[in-house]
Amino acid sequence: MDRVPILKIGAVLLVSIQIDLEDQTVLALQEDLADRITRTGARGVIIDITAVDVVDSFIGRMFATIAAMSRLMDAETVVVGMRPAVAITLVELGLSLGGVRTALDLEKGMRLLGVAVPGADGR
């Protein structure tokens, strides 16, 4: 089973999903993230899905679970980089991810979490 790496930038944990997610990998990621949030005191989690070409109900539910779990540990979650075809499909599937914050890309996600983006002049 592959494990998804979790990177730390200041008070934000960054998860960039680059593989075709297996259910076991998804469950391991939830546990790894919970552990890293408590150990680092992170205030934000960014899940980058730029490279993800399919989000089914299981993976979609993972986003909601991670967001709810992080919130209980005082961290905000933002899902960034959703492809247009994935967004269209998710809505038709019936999964609107109501409780999950999203941003178009990593930079916007960082700003949403109140993190200064280097070289972006605060705009």
Added chain:
Amino acid sequence: MTPDTTGGEITIASNDDVVRVRQLVRTAAAAAGLSLVDQTKIVTAASELARNTLIHGGGGSARVESAARAGRRPGVRITFTDDGPGIPDVDQALTEGWTSGGGLGLGLPGARRLVDEFELRTEPGAGTTVTVTKWPR
């Protein structure tokens, strides 16, 4: 059937087989000339149905093939088969939000919305077969 760019058969016995079904369907959908959005829809539907086969059917298989119809370009057809307990109440299983446990209840009704044709054959004790088809526009 030997796996090629337009089809093949995959045994669904574990979680990584669900990933393999997604990859095979993606390849077949691209080869059939489906748009990117339609490729994503059929792959997502296949992922839901493959997981159903694994969890509710106790494993089974997915067959991916080219679907023919007169005078039009061929589409992609996927048939999921299991020898599991079957579905006692089909109407209930196709109802939004109804779940036999654990999930969100989106699997069957959600997958049905994502495809052009959806056929469900099941009988208690005799397994379940779901066939879905997506046509190029």
